Amino acid sequence: MNITLHTLSEVVAFDGQTGNFNITIKQHPRYVDMDKCIACGACSEKCPKKVPDSFNMGLNSRKAVYIKYGQSIPLKYAIDPQSCIYLTRGKCRACEKFCPTGAINFNDTEKIVNLQVGSVILAPGYKPFDPTGWDFYGFGKIADVVTSLQYERLLSASGPCMGHLVRPSDQREPRKIAWIQCVGSRNTNRCDNGYCSSVCCMYAIKQTLITAEHITGPDLQQTVFYMDMRSPGKEFERYYEGAKAKGIRFLRCRPHSIEPGPDGGGVHMRYVTESGQVMDEDFDMAVLSIGLEPPEGNQRLAEVFGFALDRFGFAETSNLTPVASTRQGVFVTGAFQAPKAIPRSVTQASAAAAAASQALQSVRNSMTREKVYPAETDVRDQAPRIGVFVCSCGLNIAGIIDVKALAAFSKTLPHVVYVENNLFTCSADTQNQIGERVREHGLNRIVIAACTPRTHEALFQDTLQDAGLNGYLLEMANIRNQNSWVHQHQPEKATEKAKDQIRMAVAKVTLAESLKRQSVTVAQQALVIGGGVAGLSSALGLADQGYPTTLVEKNDRLGGNALRILDTAKGEAVGPWLSGLIEQVKRHPRITVLMQARVTHTSGSIGSFTSQIDVAGDTRSIQYGAAILATGAHESVPDEYGYGSDSRILTHLEMDDRLTASPGKIAAADTVAFIQCVGSRDSRRPYCSRLCCTHTMKTAIRLKTLNPDMNVFVLFRDVRTYGKREELYQKARQLGVIFIRYALESKPDVRAAGNGIRIACSDPVLGMPVEITADYLVLASAIVPNDIQDLVELYKCGRNEDGFLAEAHPKLRPVDMSVDGLFICGMGNYPQPVEETLAQSQAAVSRACVVLNQKEMQLDAIKSVVTDKCDGCALCVDVCPYRAIRLVELSPETASSHPYARKVETDPALCKGCGLCAATCPKGGIYVQGFSLDQLHAQVAAALAQHANLYEVVKE
């Protein structure tokens, strides 16, 4: 309701100042009236013009009048003016003729829309790299060479081959597939994309695993040709290891070229293995793992809005303000800022929302609206008067099911007093009509026989509420998705089934009750746990959004790990910025900082938590509606490579400390060596610590800058300088840093001697042993989460196997925790650099504001309720997956109103309505409103009613 979607539109002009911008949008004609289009698809079916389907990456065709994909939003067709026969050649108009609602409008014109907004977020995404023209990969020439995005469509159930993977040349299942990584990434030779696209290693692994689900049999062979496998995200390393364990072959080499395979199908490749052997191999298919490029129109966008792009064409940002463009009031997010995977994009998007709204905090809620409904009719004492509305859905339902017969049948059902057949029950005018029928006929329960409640229940609930009926006095019979669409060849049986479906719906709705949505009064205050960068910036963000915030830090100092960090990956100094941040937090009138403090008790749920906090011995109590856990992580203490036995063997942070304290002494060194993955990516900690490769690059560059003659060696397994950090790797190599790879099975051997640290390893390129004598050895030790066992128990929140706090959904809710009202940010979630921590903390602020902005929170009414039959046996308490049920002893006074001494109580804020309790209860002591056992029994009986009748007839 508070989002206006402008499709087929682009911004053409922008002026004004922060907080108040004027925007001009050019809206291209759709040629389809959005109000009339019901997405029946008749136009597309009749359209004679086929064009390559860009959604399927040109693998098949679509019509000139189209929807992008089945679940497209808005689900309204559009005419592509470049290919429409009428719009290009003046003849045809077939779609217009066949459109049942007269939605086609060839007179549609371009519109200019003027808007006033307070701030701007740019999320134009990216452009998949196009390998056309790279003749050595044969893309476009060899049919069985596809891009990874095309391959994605080949795998997809909604793709051109309906999820049955076949190769393009002969539509046969490929058995031997090769992936080539870094096509259009980490390449300054052919395309000047010097950055790493960050996502290709992981999506290639995913594609191999999904392929293995599609194609079974021992002869499936999958090979990934790579330079470095980069899986530096949460659970990514396990995913990679899992793929290796499943037999996916990972080869570190770059095939020079792809040639056509024998017999016109597949491909032929020649490559050189690590041991120097030249191999010739045929594959059924090759997938090019294409990188991410800046989106088309990025230059124009930068001109219109007046902000800077970086040298690759992505939006320029500072690592200390990761979503702010160089233009005040204009924010950038997603892959447009830098190549990144979905969770980071989602996180950054929330961060941009928080940043964009901060300046507008004083006018929050000034433009948004809330819907007001008339008072509800009390139907408790009324006999059921059911109205049944049977939707034809154009021909979607009426084409198969005899809707007239269905309507006639509905009239015979008990309590049904009114039946109507509509062309489209969901259309706006029918909605109004339903309201009128409710008033005319005194209806108090409604059955809609149409599509699925999963998409349309909310709409019809709204209709009922507009008509003064409780939204839960509705039942839908899904006669489209689960009937006419799936029984297209059996119209009679489909009609019989539809009758049963309506009978079931009527039986259920007869027993329906008005349900009240519970609401919780929101404590519009926040708690932030952890005083590192993540905690500081989220506390500041919340306070700037207007919410009083308490910041709890267990130590006596704010700043966390950042106190020891010299600069960001882009070279911005951290120290002065951090002092500024701490000052702002300390001085902010809406922030209370509690040092040497720990949360000791917590109760309540989203919107209304209460906690006791021990502050250096004193206890205080606070109330809050949402909390952000920024509990952090720390550099681990290595227990290998002689750490602790010699003062010249250091961790990263120790090296940084020395570089700050006595740079001259370090600069005088002749040789410095680094060992990567110390305590990471092994059996004990099977995750990548994400930060260390970049940290090593920065330190190595610093050393080489201090003393260009210094020998700097880096012993690594895979260099994981993802995204634009790849530039640091390039720079380090240009400065002469020497990189030597080692394998987990043959770790370097370190021995401290009088004249230096002796490091022995084997160089896989030379195939020879190497010995380095270094003045200093820096160990890139793993990042491990701080101990937060107490908080985990207090909030009952989840952690992954490595001890990092778990998110509600790794892709779509990356900063929400599984406990509603709790949010995570920073290294307590996963090791990450300052800019990602800042984006995450702003994202957590944004998500927390969604909770805190509400004065009252409405909960769904589908919740469990306890009846008088409950005797407190507590069987349900154990099965409840949400811990929403507790057992209470009744006091003598209350016991008189309840026949038993004990009973259970449910917390509606925690209950998700799953009904495990109802199915467990042996005595009907608890049930889920809207899905009571009686209602379900009634549905079962109704479903079998016809059969039961027949059965009786036979008996007679």
Next chain:
Amino acid sequence: MQTPFEPRIIGFLCNWCAYAGGDLAGVSRFQYPPNMRAVRVMCSGMVHPSLVLDAFSLGADGVIVMG
């Protein structure tokens, strides 16, 4: 003349997965026999054993709980 056996099946479909899958089958136009009558539940764990027994006693030939 014998009519072929047409089983009557009661399906309990979890709103979040199986029922959603049923909807998707529709969107994808996957055709399947029209013998099942679906009861939507908020979780397959909600299906009380008595519902299953009830279905059989009322003449169902099969019960399928999907979640």
Next chain:
Amino acid sequence: MMIFRIGQLAAEIGVHRNTVKNWIKSGKLAAKPTGGKRYLIAEDDLRRFLEETGFPETQIQAFSPVLHHLNPAKRPASSITLKSEASMSHHPIGSVLVVGGGIAGIQASLDLANSGYFVHLVERSAGIGGVMAQLDKTYPTNDCAM
């Protein structure tokens, strides 16, 4: 600031919709079109106009809840005195433009709309969803991208 539709305002104050239209056309009622048949008006301007047009005090008083209804989080009247367009432009606007309807644009829009800001989401193509809609599954959970 509040946004209204002509029909809505006409119904609230009990005049014909053409009357409201004429007021705006003639400049008597200082409302600015904002697209989508909606108009933007400063609350004080509306109140003053109603007073000047001779709506009885009682009706204007009674109108307060209506103002509330149109504009749930009404700012205290004292905090704004809007005289001209020029001064108007210095006040922040409680809405945000989001360009791009991919997963990032969608998430930003939802967060903003759910925390009290109006969103204009501009998408170049005919539907939102971006590249994520084209993906089959997502790593590392192999969840469906849809």
